[in-house]
Amino acid sequence: MFSFINKIIEKRKLLKEISLIKERIDTTNIVFITGAGISIESGIAPFRGKNGIYTKNPELGFKLRPDSFKTDPQFLYDFHEEFKRDLLEKKPNSVHEIIAKHGHVVITQNIDDLHEKAGSDFVLHLHGEVNEYRCQSCGNAPVKGDFLFHDSCDCGASLRHNVVLFKESVLHIEKAQRIIKKASLLIQIGTSGKVYPAANLAVQADFSITVNPELPDNSHLFNYNLVGNPKEILKLLLDEDVIK
Numbered sequence: 001m002f003s004f005i006n007k008i009i010e011k012r013k014l015l016k017e018i019s020l021i022k023e024r025i026d027t028t029n030i031v032f033i034t035g036a037g038i039s040i041e042s043g044i045a046p047f048r049g050k051n052g053i054y055t056k057n058p059e060l061g062f063k064l065r066p067d068s069f070k071t072d073p074q075f076l077y078d079f080h081e082e083f084k085r086d087l088l089e090k091k092p093n094s095v096h097e098i099i100a101k102h103g104h105v106v107i108t109q110n111i112d113d114l115h116e117k118a119g120s121d122f123v124l125h126l127h128g129e130v131n132e133y134r135c136q137s138c139g140n141a142p143v144k145g146d147f148l149f150h151d152s153c154d155c156g157a158s159l160r161h162n163v164v165l166f167k168e169s170v171l172h173i174e175k176a177q178r179i180i181k182k183a184s185l186l187i188q189i190g191t192s193g194k195v196y197p198a199a200n201l202a203v204q205a206d207f208s209i210t211v212n213p214e215l216p217d218n219s220h221l222f223n224y225n226l227v228g229n230p231k232e233i234l235k236l237l238l239d240e241d242v243i244k
């Protein structure tokens with residue numbers, strides 16, 4: 001009973017906080033930073049955290065590294081091909097859809113294509129995209145589509161999935177910083193804020209909010225931290241008719 005009352009009090013506090021924030025935000029140019037948390041409901045397991053791919057199979061963390069291109073390239077190829085195949089039947093959920101409706105730019109740590117499937121036009125994939133491939137050696141731009149394990153680039157080097165592995169640098173970070181500087185509002189959603197440099201992007205924002213089931217590790221960088229169900233919070237925050 002006590003926890004039930006507590007929940008009601010918490011919910012009221014959250015609703016009050018959201019209505020206060022709604023008075024302060026400028027929604028003309030919203031930029032989202034998203035992480036694995038938003039794809040879980042669509043059936044894509046996160047790499048880290050509870051039920052994460054690495055948590056269940058810590059050995060994978062050691063194999064999904066650039067060294068494996070030398071020691072076990074077939075493993076890297078097969079792992080990402082399986083991820084791609086699984087992705088074919090995955091659908092975006094309502095969080096992806098709300099983001100597509102309101103976000104001018106999405107900066108994501110996810111390698112899946114659910115933002116694109118939901119209709120987001122401009123998605124910056126900091127950790128690459130599993131549906132793309134590129135050369136392991138030259139700087140040719142990544143290509144969308146499939147490749148075979150033994151296929152090679154025009155330059156003769158082997159190809160790889162365009163996915164950032166452990167110890168590799170993230171992509172587009174400077175572009176992401178520039179985009180966030182111009183945003184009227186930054187919303188970070190579905191990420192624990194543990195993975196840098198993405199976790200630090202919020203320092204560029206004028207006004208920023210996190211939306212997550214738990215307080216993220218980088219919460220101190222934001223103006224507001226909304227803790228609860230991301231779908232409900234986003235609806236309340238962005239669909240003007242819900243709260244007056």
Ligand SMILES: [Zn+2]
Nearest residue numbers: 135138153155
């Ligand atoms: Zn090449």
